[in-house]
Amino acid sequence: xxxxxxxxxxxxxxxxxxxxxxxxxxxxxxxxxxxxxxxxxxxxxxxxxxxxxxxxxxxxxxxxxxxxxxxxxxxxxxxxxxxxxxxxxxxxxxxxxxxxxxxxxxxxxxxxxxxx
Amino acid sequence: xxxxxxxxxxxxxxxxxxxxxxxxxxxxxxxxxxxxxxxxxxxxxxxxxxxxxxxxxxxxxxxxxxxxxxxxxxxxxxxxxxxxxxxxxxxxxxxxxxxxxxxxxxxxx
Numbered sequence: 389x390x391x392x393x394x395x396x397x398x399x400x401x402x403x404x405x406x407x408x409x410x411x412x413x414x415x416x417x418x419x420x421x422x423x424x425x426x427x428x429x430x431x432x433x434x435x436x437x438x439x440x441x442x443x444x445x446x447x448x449x450x451x452x453x454x455x456x457x458x459x460x461x462x463x464x465x466x467x468x469x470x471x472x473x474x475x476x477x478x479x480x481x482x483x484x485x486x487x488x489x490x491x492x493x494x495x496x497x498x499x500x501x502x503x504x
Numbered sequence: 505x506x507x508x509x510x511x512x513x514x515x516x517x518x519x520x521x522x523x524x525x526x527x528x529x530x531x532x533x534x535x536x537x538x539x540x541x542x543x544x545x546x547x548x549x550x551x552x553x554x555x556x557x558x559x560x561x562x563x564x565x566x567x568x569x570x571x572x573x574x575x576x577x578x579x580x581x582x583x584x585x586x587x588x589x590x591x592x593x594x595x596x597x598x599x600x601x602x603x604x605x606x607x608x609x610x611x612x613x
Contacts, residue, residue: 431592
């Protein structure tokens with residue numbers, strides 16, 4: 389079974405802090421994604437990566453950056469945390485090497501981040 | 505208008521009832537996903553389909569490409585089916601998924 393592991397289930401940080409959310413997958417998937425989930429808004433894509441050192445902005449990249457130095461690890465960085473970044477953050481991965489081919493996304497358990 | 509609309513937003517039913525959750529979309533797609541999210545956050549992929557119908561246990565997913573509509577059915581519903589069910593579509597032009605807002609289902613014993 390594919391396992392996507394997020395480093396923390398719950399995290400509390402202060403406004404202005406630099407926050408790192410880590411995600412590791414163990415199935416050699418090419419594509420990895422970071423979403424945030426807020427009530428009534430569904431999942432919104434922040435960034436995704438289709439290869440090591442490659443990244444693409446999603447729908448709401450402002451205030452975030454990402455790092456993919458190794459294939460199995462995709463990090464989300466809040467450069468200077470703000471209260472409006474309080475949310476549930478979900479990481480996902482998929483093997484999708486051929487453009488247009490479809491594979492299910494495998495999700496981590498999520499990190500509930502609170503910015504005080 | 506959202507590109508992916510789910511209905512209903514909330515659904516409460518009695519154990520044993522037949523459940524239908526709907527998803528309509530307005531963009532060209534290569535595939536549609538149904539996912540389940542239990543309290544606590546974990547998301548599980550239930551189905552991925554691009555045509556016709558798929559069945560897994562008590563769950564059935566159908567899609568009508570011409571009408572841009574999909575349904576998720578649960579037969580003989582059970583309290584453990586209580587969860588948020590999410591529809592997502594893959595655009596036919598890129599990797600990204602467009603997500604519905606989810607349907608919160610509560611099955612009462």
